[in-house]
Amino acid sequence: MKVAKFGGSSLASGGQLQKVINIIKADPKRKIVVVSAPGKRTKDDTKVTDLLIKYCNTVINNEDPTGIQSKIIQRYRAIGEHFNLPEGELQPIITGIEQLATQVFPSRAYQMAAFKAAGENNNAKLVAAVFNHQGIPAQYMNPKDIGLMVTDVPNDAQILDFSYKQLAGLSEYTKTLVIPGFFGYNQAGEVCTFSRGGSDITGAIVAKAVAAEEYENFTDVDAIYAANPNIIPNPRKITHLTFQEMRELSYAGFSVFHDEALIPAIEGKVPVVVKNTNHPDLPGTLISETKPIDQKNIVSGIASDSGFTGIYLRKYLMNKQVGFTLKLLQILADFGVSxxxxxxxxxxxxxxxRSRELTPDLEAKIQSRIESEIHPDDFQITHNYAMVMIVGEGIQDRIGTMAAATASIAAANVSIVMLNHGASPVSITIGIRDSDADQAVKSLYDTFINHKPVHLMDGIL
Amino acid sequence: MKVAKFGGSSLASGGQLQKVINIIKADPKRKIVVVSAPGKRTKDDTKVTDLLIKYCNTVINNEDPTGIQSKIIQRYRAIGEHFNLPEGELQPIITGIEQLATQVFPSRAYQMAAFKAAGENNNAKLVAAVFNHQGIPAQYMNPKDIGLMVTDVPNDAQILDFSYKQLAGLSEYTKTLVIPGFFGYNQAGEVCTFSRGGSDITGAIVAKAVAAEEYENFTDVDAIYAANPNIIPNPRKITHLTFQEMRELSYAGFSVFHDEALIPAIEGKVPVVVKNTNHPDLPGTLISETKPIDQKNIVSGIASDSGFTGIYLRKYLMNKQVGFTLKLLQILADFGVSxxxxxxxxxxxxxxxRSRELTPDLEAKIQSRIESEIHPDDFQITHNYAMVMIVGEGIQDRIGTMAAATASIAAANVSIVMLNHGASPVSITIGIRDSDADQAVKSLYDTFINHKPVHLMDGIL
Known part of the structure; x- marks a missing residue:
């Protein structure tokens, strides 16, 4: 059995849904389908999730919601009409969208979660109806009915462990099941969503629960690329990654597959395949527990992510004080900063x-507590750091990779402000200035992916 | 005014003490002399401090102390006889050594501290007596009388801040003052020593207290070398270091000048000069707050130190948990481990x-608490790591130093197990295996001190 998850662009229109139908029909093992909300049909289009957020704010502001309601309903109707779905089958979706406006919620956070989740939920109903009309016996499954229970954090929930047992029963259905991604229910019965893009997470949870032989993640790219295509034109497609490589790449900006979605796949040892709905015959990228090491291409990918802040402290004899760092981390933890x-x-x-964890006000508070409790001799906050990561299984044991990485960065005339190596066996993380990030990625790509020789500049020393 | 401290080898014999006398006479600014206990006269000799430790254990074990007593007394007598010092002048020293055996102490830790301190204390009495006989008007000063008060940690004390005010009066004497290094008194009046080699610390404290224009540290090497002479034959002599460079080099095994002794010098901004008692005309090594940067020789020294242990933990989604590291450091702090x-x-x-902070028993306890409180997915303890450090002012801002350092290590066929860069502006610290340390130092010395070009090996990538 395979679990297939389709992203927003794969479900943005009737034409796209037709491709999904073909994919499901092509492999009878694809018995569980997890769907996102309809995404953008064109570059300037608006995702249904964003329409729903606007809808929610309209309701909160006591404005007339009918305009935005019909905009949303029209998105679903257009897909239904593409398949000549009878209007009656659209009625539950229309009602579902409209009823949101008058529903009562425990707080605005739950209200927002429920509005956002409606995008996936109604799409699952629609897709199940279309499947049935197109000869795929299908059944819509609500997360509450199948026992997908999550922590009580309305817009950033995590799966509750006992859900897996409840979800295991999904493998016993004969019909193709269509499950909305992105959300579950807390134990009080309220909708709570995962973090944005969380349909990947639902798919991974279900795949783990039913011990799927494969979790297929259909999106709109042919594969995961070895670098960001906005920095490197036509980067190499990655055919095979390990879970750990994918974790590290996700951390530093590789967003094709949701960071948190890997965890259930890792726990369940379910291989993940990232494929393109528009080119389903291409192999895509396989992500699995292990892989054969390609000695000539030890580096799988080069990632970079900006938006880091450095807090620097200097205090004489610091390292003689047991508990010095402890006190410091306690201050950060008190402010909820990781x-x-x-x-x-x-x-x-x-x-x-991560700079997003901080505000100028919070920085001032942290500084004030550090100064009064730790009395540093020097204290500085520096913004606009970026992290570049070179990721590949076996990279740590390879003599010379660090030399090549740092030489490559030097050749790009970029200063290294931080280098933190020694924990992860599959990556090298280098901190540089934001403004140097693209330059560093280009040079590292040339060195590790294109295998261009890198020379230490003359006169460096 | 200068404070001059003489190490054990500079005071090991009458012949050596004669050199000290010449040095003091050569510069009338040398008004305060801090002395170690007599050290080794030959390679196979025993330091007086070690004889005193043996003496202390003899007393503790209720064995006959007369043999070891006379061995110790003979060391002082030999020096006195060299200068024809009347036997009467030796009497206070003989009494001081003998009385230790019957003295009562609050605990064995205080007992050991007092025995060890007797080496310096009696040497200061002897040196003052010899000075007077050799035409240098001199006065022995006991740390208690001059107010050198320390924390109540018998064998690893630290200076109490109010001591500085008390010691400031030392600048008002006209005679040359001879002060024993290595120890002070707690507020109950018991002897507490600094950590081993701590005469350097006394000298630095006194130099700060009297705002000396220079703190001269006389030892048995011509200068601080750019690398360990046991690894690099005839290494380059360092003419000028900044305080921070010295701190970093001391940390990783440069033991010419005591690590903790730098702190008072830094606080008091007292320049330190390391000189050779046997070649006092050589310039030695100046250590001061700033120095002109030699752009061609940006690296001052290459240090390495073995005896590190790595505790590795792996846990999925670790970095999402605020306070994860906090919990971990709390466990270490509970066991007093920094x-x-x-x-x-x-x-x-x-x-x-540092491996010396751990025992197999302690490791097992730490592991057990980490496993029960943090539940890591993976846990490993690895011994026998070494740290190599490349130290030089301005190293952090120089593009390519990291590349050269890592390339140099790769060229020595050594794996990098840890690289921690981004805090210290004057050093790069690289973790490798103990067994690779000498090889790495040799290669880094060739690269950064000898300026031999380093090439990335072909076929690395």
């Missing part, structure tokens, strides 16, 4: 944090 | 600890 890296010298320490 | 470096990946973390 850190990413923490390179340390003898008397100094830099804490790298 | 860490050195902590490189982290997305889902993994390595904590580098």
């Amino acid at each position: 850190y990413e890296h923490m390179p340390s010298g003898i008397d100094d320490l830099t804490i790298i944090i | 860490y050195e470096h902590m490189p982290s990946g997305i889902d993994d973390l390595t904590i580098i600890i």
